[in-house]
Amino acid sequence: MTPSTDAPPSAVVAVLTYRRPDDLAALLPELVAQAVRAEADGRRAGVLVVDNDPDAGARALVEGVAAGAPVQVRYAHEPTPGIAAARNRALDEAGADLLVFIDDDERPVAGWLDHLLRQQAATGAAAVVGPVVSRFAVEPDAWVAAGDFFARRRPATGTRVDVAATNNLLLDVAVVDRLGLRFDERFGLSGGSDTLFTRQLTASGAAMLWCDEALVVDEVPAARVTRGWVLRRALRSGNSWSRTSLALAGSPAQRFVVRVRLLPVALVRLLGGGARAAAGAVLRSRTHQAKGARTAARGLGVLTGAFGSAYVEYRRPTAG
Numbered sequence: 001m002t003p004s005t006d007a008p009p010s011a012v013v014a015v016l017t018y019r020r021p022d023d024l025a026a027l028l029p030e031l032v033a034q035a036v037r038a039e040a041d042g043r044r045a046g047v048l049v050v051d052n053d054p055d056a057g058a059r060a061l062v063e064g065v066a067a068g069a070p071v072q073v074r075y076a077h078e079p080t081p082g083i084a085a086a087r088n089r090a091l092d093e094a095g096a097d098l099l100v101f102i103d104d105d106e107r108p109v110a111g112w113l114d115h116l117l118r119q120q121a122a123t124g125a126a127a128v129v130g131p132v133v134s135r136f137a138v139e140p141d142a143w144v145a146a147g148d149f150f151a152r153r154r155p156a157t158g159t160r161v162d163v164a165a166t167n168n169l170l171l172d173v174a175v176v177d178r179l180g181l182r183f184d185e186r187f188g189l190s191g192g193s194d195t196l197f198t199r200q201l202t203a204s205g206a207a208m209l210w211c212d213e214a215l216v217v218d219e220v221p222a223a224r225v226t227r228g229w230v231l232r233r234a235l236r237s238g239n240s241w242s243r244t245s246l247a248l249a250g251s252p253a254q255r256f257v258v259r260v261r262l263l264p265v266a267l268v269r270l271l272g273g274g275a276r277a278a279a280g281a282v283l284r285s286r287t288h289q290a291k292g293a294r295t296a297a298r299g300l301g302v303l304t305g306a307f308g309s310a311y312v313e314y315r316r317p318t319a320g
Helices: 021-040 059-068 083-093 112-123 142-146 173-179 193-203 227-248 252-283 286-306
Strands: 011-017 045-051 072-077 098-103 106-108 127-129 132-136 168-172 208-210 216-220
Touching (some): 011 021, 011 083, 021 106, 098 173, 112 127, 112 168, 142 286
Parallel strands (some): 132 216
Antiparallel strands (some): 127 168
């Protein structure tokens, strides 16, 4: 929608959380400060925490912050397991013109929210995406660093993009409602519901624009800089791409065509990446070994996703 000239659209920053009290406690004051700055510009702004913990473990923390905050800080409990359900709860609870997603293990830089809001106001875009850079609790080993596993794209501000995650994403709620978009809960524990959602958004013709100044920092714990973790994430990325591509297909015939197209892509990545990794081992090149392994893992993900297998990244603990 085109923003009103009478008053700036209202905004709410939504953070989804699942049993990360330390991260949430560090992030919330920063989000409150960002919302205060937005309100200084005459915009109604607030913060929404969606807690996906069945035990509602974040409630006391959020209510404590809310009690002393100069802007509205709200708590919503979404017990249905999976990040897609939490994202949908954020849509339902937004109560604002613009909904901005950020992860609980991220930290926004000064002016982050202001940059997103200004980009949307200047363009009327249905969505605005900002960059994410990593800050490591421990430095990745040389193999992980050589593979560029944490490198992310950084196009110029104003570039139109086709797909995004919800780790730094502004949405025009009216456009989302008009299109009837929801996060697909079939992807709730595997990841990829944000990939599918934004692909559906842009496939409708809605504009999603990059804002390179709206930066957030991803706090990466030591457990996520291992070779095993980064390769599993690469596999999940390929798996999600295949599965969302199939979900976008409208009929069995179209899904067959998608599978036919995905198969050579998967094989080229799997075999080509494996060959590069093997050559790297012979040449003693960490770069070729790591980047080849990354490409092969993505190819394996594309292949498994094309034939219906889902890699469940956000697996929940089971009782017993």
